[in-house]
Amino acid sequence: MSRFFHGRNLLYVGVGSAAAVIAVVLILVSVIGSSSAETTGSVPVTTTTGSGSSTPAAHPKAPGATATAALFRGIPQQLNQLGNPKAKVTMIEFADPQCPYCRQYELDTLPAIVREYVRTGKVKLIYFGIPIIGQNSEAGLRAVYAAGLQNRLWNFSHLLYRSQGAENSGWITDDLLRRIGDSIPGFDTARMMADRQSSDVENALAASAQQATNGRVDRTPTFFAGPTGGTLQQVPLTALTAAAFRPTLDALVK
Amino acid sequence: MRDRHLRAAIALVALAGAAAAAYLVYARYTHTQIACTTGGCETVQHSKYAKIAGVPVAVLGLAAYFAILATALSARVEAAALGAAIALGGLAFAIYLIVIQVAVIDAICQWCLASDAILAVLAVLTVERLRRLAGNPHESSGAARMATRG
Numbered sequence: 298m299s300r301f302f303h304g305r306n307l308l309y310v311g312v313g314s315a316a317a318v319i320a321v322v323l324i325l326v327s328v329i330g331s332s333s334a335e336t337t338g339s340v341p342v343t344t345t346t347g348s349g350s351s352t353p354a355a356h357p358k359a360p361g362a363t364a365t366a367a368l369f370r371g372i373p374q375q376l377n378q379l380g381n382p383k384a385k386v387t388m389i390e391f392a393d394p395q396c397p398y399c400r401q402y403e404l405d406t407l408p409a410i411v412r413e414y415v416r417t418g419k420v421k422l423i424y425f426g427i428p429i430i431g432q433n434s435e436a437g438l439r440a441v442y443a444a445g446l447q448n449r450l451w452n453f454s455h456l457l458y459r460s461q462g463a464e465n466s467g468w469i470t471d472d473l474l475r476r477i478g479d480s481i482p483g484f485d486t487a488r489m490m491a492d493r494q495s496s497d498v499e500n501a502l503a504a505s506a507q508q509a510t511n512g513r514v515d516r517t518p519t520f521f522a523g524p525t526g527g528t529l530q531q532v533p534l535t536a537l538t539a540a541a542f543r544p545t546l547d548a549l550v551k
Numbered sequence: 552m553r554d555r556h557l558r559a560a561i562a563l564v565a566l567a568g569a570a571a572a573a574y575l576v577y578a579r580y581t582h583t584q585i586a587c588t589t590g591g592c593e594t595v596q597h598s599k600y601a602k603i604a605g606v607p608v609a610v611l612g613l614a615a616y617f618a619i620l621a622t623a624l625s626a627r628v629e630a631a632a633l634g635a636a637i638a639l640g641g642l643a644f645a646i647y648l649i650v651i652q653v654a655v656i657d658a659i660c661q662w663c664l665a666s667d668a669i670l671a672v673l674a675v676l677t678v679e680r681l682r683r684l685a686g687n688p689h690e691s692s693g694a695a696r697m698a699t700r701g
Binding site for chain 2: 371
């Protein structure tokens, strides 16, 4: 055994050990750093850094975190777009995070549209948020668009709808927004909170308002669909069910 | 292949890795959109795994490539050992990051994958260099101009 730790073998052992130390230290710091603001259980947990300074308390996961991650898993997202950027058809949704019918569409119908049209690469979805219901809507929209800067707008918006409270009751709090952020895998919640006041988010809000004006949108949810790059028409809907969208989308993707 | 050939190969590959890492560092600090065909580069670069103790992973990668490049400039066996340790440790960390991209972030960064591939090549080259030098210590001192054995 002692003969093994001589000369060349000793060198190899030393190199292997040094490599292992480098990898273990990097992975440990990465895991600790990424989990410092992440929930690990069903109750709030306060975490501290190695230097002893306190970090914001982690939050319990938002309702539907696992289902939401599964719904969008593997689908490309780019700012406010979901799906294949080269999809034949584009469908735009104008929505307000406080709007109950938007929630109904989001939870009951969007999963089917994602499964049938977005995952298959036929349709891409574009989100435009407009604060129709009240001031609390803008607070939510700022967070939604800030999440878009990390290409996770759709996860964030979906989770926000799952936690929706009564209109203008002040349910969109910083605590809720942090909890939603912490429920998205790999998401940088602190960055999202800071980005809410960024010029990128201001521009996104202004662009959404302009799009709504152009489309004469005065209620949410409102949908427009058409060939990508072409003229989009308002989707005629008698209900917010997947069946109500299929005639329009099926005709466009043919 | 002589040690100087291996060192030249290591230096060239390390420069390629540094170029990929430098592009990501540049994009990060200038807020430039990353050229990306996988659609996940921005997502990965903006995730909470993109930094280690406040330092962007791309910056760490850039430093590692330059460190490996520096070891290739020396003919000493200690330099070869250091280069191999950095490349192997970096490769293990890169594999961890690939798992994070696939299993947690749900997005793939093509520049990260390119860097990982370069690191894998560097690991092979640096280990081979170390193996040859350790088996033929004379070459590392430059005292003997012997051809290394394959």
